[in-house]
Amino acid sequence: xxxxxIRRFVYALFASGAAAAAQAAxxxxxxxxxxxxxxQEQPTxxxxxxxxxxxxxxxxxxxxxxxxRLSYDTPLVVSPRATSMAPSKMGFPPGSEVTLRNALxxxxxxxxxxxxxxxxxxxxxxVEAFADEMNRASARLGMRxxxxxxxxxxxxxxxxxxxxxxxxxxxxxxxxxxxxxGFYNIGAMKFGSQIHPTHNxxxxxxxxxxxxxxxxTCPAGYNLVASATHGGQKLIAVVLGAPSGAxxxxxxxxxxxxxxxxxxxAGALAALPSSGVAPAPDMRDSVCHHRGKASAEYMAEVEEMxxxxxxxxxxxxxxxxxxxxxxxxxxxxxxxxxxxxxxxxDGPVAGPRDPGSPVGSPTTITAFAPEKPALRASPIGRxxxxxxxxxxxxxxxxxxxxxxxxxxxxxxESHAAKTSAAKPHGPAKTAKGEKRSIGDNEPKxxxx
Numbered sequence: 001x002x003x004x005x006i007r008r009f010v011y012a013l014f015a016s017g018a019a020a021a022a023q024a025a026x027x028x029x030x031x032x033x034x035x036x037x038x039x040q041e042q043p044t045x046x047x048x049x050x051x052x053x054x055x056x057x058x059x060x061x062x063x064x065x066x067x068x069r070l071s072y073d074t075p076l077v078v079s080p081r082a083t084s085m086a087p088s089k090m091g092f093p094p095g096s097e098v099t100l101r102n103a104l105x106x107x108x109x110x111x112x113x114x115x116x117x118x119x120x121x122x123x124x125x126x127v128e129a130f131a132d133e134m135n136r137a138s139a140r141l142g143m144r145x146x147x148x149x150x151x152x153x154x155x156x157x158x159x160x161x162x163x164x165x166x167x168x169x170x171x172x173x174x175x176x177x178x179x180x181x182g183f184y185n186i187g188a189m190k191f192g193s194q195i196h197p198t199h200n201x202x203x204x205x206x207x208x209x210x211x212x213x214x215x216x217t218c219p220a221g222y223n224l225v226a227s228a229t230h231g232g233q234k235l236i237a238v239v240l241g242a243p244s245g246a247x248x249x250x251x252x253x254x255x256x257x258x259x260x261x262x263x264x265x266a267g268a269l270a271a272l273p274s275s276g277v278a279p280a281p282d283m284r285d286s287v288c289h290h291r292g293k294a295s296a297e298y299m300a301e302v303e304e305m306x307x308x309x310x311x312x313x314x315x316x317x318x319x320x321x322x323x324x325x326x327x328x329x330x331x332x333x334x335x336x337x338x339x340x341x342x343x344x345x346d347g348p349v350a351g352p353r354d355p356g357s358p359v360g361s362p363t364t365i366t367a368f369a370p371e372k373p374a375l376r377a378s379p380i381g382r383x384x385x386x387x388x389x390x391x392x393x394x395x396x397x398x399x400x401x402x403x404x405x406x407x408x409x410x411x412x413e414s415h416a417a418k419t420s421a422a423k424p425h426g427p428a429k430t431a432k433g434e435k436r437s438i439g440d441n442e443p444k445x446x447x448x
Contacts, residue, residue, distance in 0.1 A: 025041060025301070026041060028041070028269070033233070036269070037268070038265065043163045047162060047223075049215060052214075054152060056134050088110060092114065097349065104183050113153075125353040130151055142270050145161060145162035145277060147277045153217070166238045167269055184227065202249055205329060207309065218283065219282045219284050220240070220283060221242055222244055226252045351363030
């Protein structure tokens with residue numbers, strides 16, 4: 001009797017959790033030119049950003065380039081702290097150098113968590129100093145539901161945002177840095193012999209899709225900030241908490257198509273009332289443990305419609321929006337990236353250093369073994385560990401001040417990086433034993 005009662009109780013928890021997952025689906029669509037809202041659902045609901053954090057990382061890095069603190073050609077030094085990050089990652093050894101331009105491509109396409117830390121330390125000297133810059137920039141942009149503690153989005157209860165704030169951020173990236181829009185629409189990148197396709201399910205499938213970034217962790221679910229252009233009008237759609245990558249693609253395509261065809265301005269995005277930084281719901285149970293029911297309920301809420309997909313012969317095909325993620329992608333030439341400095345570069349090198357010191361200050365890479373920090377009150381009223389403390393400490397040998405690599409050392413570094421990046425981890429397993437390659441912020445090492 002007791003066993004049956006326990007089973008009923010567990011089933012009730014699962015059912016309520018799945019229903020909550022289907023209902024808790026923040027989203028918003030905005031017109032980039034005007035900042036007007038065209039579609040919205042819980043746009044100010046607090047949420048974990050996962051790898052959408054990297055859009056904020058890009059914004060701070062581009063702002064540093066705009067202010068002259070460094071350039072796209074500035075070499076960034078990979079530290080032991082960067083190499084200790086959980087996947088997804090490039091796997092470069094400590095002491096390697098990568099230009100900011102190459103790092104940004106790796107960040108947007110591969111969603112590499114180690115590269116995010118390399119950018120943070122290169123721009124600000126430390127992850128903590130970079131997080132301070134993220135929060136200052138966030139406040140300047142009017143992102144009232146956001147708080148940042150790391151540059152990659154690995155799980156930390158303190159790091160939260162909202163669909164509204166992410167739409168503000170996406171718009172700021174496109175409006176303030178139009179010359180950098182190419183970073184968000186790369187269909188694939190090539191590192192050595194490896195080709196890494198984008199995680200954005202709209203690129204190469206949905207007509208007019210031209211950016212921006214995906215994100216996934218078990219607590220956050222599948223998130224997406226997507227941009228698309230039709231007839232000279234550019235829109236941004238934000239979808240948070242989907243139970244699968246296909247579901248977030250279908251939802252975003254549905255929202256974009258509806259907004260393009262019948263959307264009308266419903267007020268300025270910046271004028272939405274805000275409750276400020278608040279705790280976010282944890283989607284772990286429905287997204288990473290009981291996905292089937294949650295996915296079915298979520299997809300049932302996606303509006304029924306077909307989308308006209310053009311073909312090379314000039315004809316169009318009506319495709320169910322819920323099947324768009326299964327369409328073959330249009331062929332794209334992968335963008336090449338590599339380690340090392342640009343030929344002839346003799347400027348400053350950026351790496352871990354005293355916060356506040358300029359790029360080019362002495363870069364000292366020391367062994368990094370993260371310790372579990374003391375719990376402290378967070379801005380949202382509860383303590384949370386740093387994501388790094390959830391991993392076992394990784395000991396590395398100290399590496400001396402980074403110097404320009406010789407041809408021999410660069411070749412050895414590149415070979416080591418290719419070997420490491422080629423098979424960094426085995427395939428992760430989803431519920432029901434389905435295999436899935438490790439994607440952006442796949443929490444194999446973090447979430448059990």
